[in-house]
Amino acid sequence: MASLDDLPLRDDLVGRVPYGAPQLDVPVRLNVNENAFPIADVVIADVVASVREAIAGVHRYPDREFTELREAFAGYLGHGLTAESIWAANGSNEVLQHVLQAFGGPGRSLLSFAPTYSMYPLLAQGVGATYVAEPRADDFTLDAATVVAAIERHDPDIVFLCAPNNPTGTALSLDVIEAACEAARGMVLVDEAYAEFAHDRAQTALALLPRFERLIVSRTMSKAFAYAGVRVGYLAADPAVVDALRLVRLPYHLSALTQAAALAALRHAPTMLARVDELRVQRDRIVAELAAMGFEPYASDANFVLFGGLADPHAAFDGMLADGVLIRDVGIPHTLRVTAGTPAETDAFLASVARFAPSARP
Known part of the structure; x- marks a missing residue:
């Protein structure tokens, strides 16, 4: 079986990796900005x-x-x-x-x-x-x-x-x-x-x-x-x-x-947008509660929140994943990104991330 290196790729594609985010089977998936609510x-x-x-x-x-x-x-x-x-x-x-x-x-x-x-x-x-x-x-x-x-x-x-x-x-x-x-x-x-x-x-x-x-x-x-x-x-x-x-x-x-x-x-656009309004509530709740914990959430007009103030984003990411909560490391130093989910998913995320909050540090 040939490897990628054996193929006559275009020069500008050599060494590249395909786009992708982790697709893991965990209870709370808040990493790729999907709509958390199933279709009505x-x-x-x-x-x-x-x-x-x-x-x-x-x-x-x-x-x-x-x-x-x-x-x-x-x-x-x-x-x-x-x-x-x-x-x-x-x-x-x-x-x-x-x-x-x-x-x-x-x-x-x-x-x-x-x-x-x-x-x-x-x-x-x-x-x-x-x-x-x-x-x-x-x-x-x-x-x-x-x-x-x-x-x-x-x-x-x-x-x-x-x-x-x-x-x-x-x-x-x-x-x-x-x-x-x-x-x-x-x-x-x-x-x-x-x-x-x-x-x-x-x-x-x-x-x-x-x-x-x-x-x-x-x-x-x-x-x-x-x-x-x-x-x-x-x-x-x-x-x-x-x-x-x-x-x-x-x-x-x-x-x-x-x-x-x-x-x-x-x-059914009005039905779909009603769920959007619920997600906007959860997004704003995430911003407010992260700020109360001492994190540095950025203002968001999307269905996700980027937040800073993390001493070790990789450790926080792994720790939340161990709790069954998958979010996203987008490569911006000292930050992670979380998608707004259902109220229960937001509860799970906030409970998990609290362990890594600035207010929780010695």
Whole structure:
């Protein structure tokens, strides 16, 4: 049997490791920002019925343009959007990949601001584009001056802004996005994977789309809709941008079953968002109680909390794992990240992490 070293890999892939987070069978899994609540029975019934109906036609290719789904996404997002401005794929990572395939590539560059979503450099590398990362402020915020200066310095073909930012949960104001759009000659993508968890959902880059034809706003059904296992992501942009993405997508890339399942979930958007509100309560509870223990939680507009003040993050991670609580070490010194879970999961996390709190140290 050959090893990876025996294969004629591309030079830029030698020594690389694939993206991945631990998938461990423990009682409390709060490490990959999944929606902690299972889908409601009424939604499951609709999804099952819709998929069953779709199966009858799977001997034919699905609607290549997934027109009905695009119309449903436009209705869900609002802001006067129509189907012509919507694109979708198998998870938001594939949506981002389509954008990079269309507007990136060899000799082109992607600019973002670290720490941020760890898939950005991997996606850039996959299309042969250069990834450039500029630092955020110490509290992980971004201001317009910093973003504009970076754009002027690097003249990127694409800018990725994560709002709220993963893995820090940091919100991004619309004036920063507006400044980026005005300064950039290329495409500006705002990754709003966690937008439904924001304290103010009205603060979305969707409001800026009529003014900037090179602005793209991406979303996902993995988080708010508890559809991580279904794999559906989407974006809103000028119709010309959608036309560009058609040039790089694989034929019939969204299966008939995926389209049917996504449409069923969108019919129950209010039910799904009610669970989002419960997770926002748990997120804010985590921030408050971690602060009371002496930790340094960062303000979060997502469904997770990054917190500092850990003398030994690795020991804390291992200790909580021994308690059956799995969270995430994202590589930022003296920090760990925890996903907001159910009230019982939050109880378990807070009880476990208390042993490593600054207030508990001798």
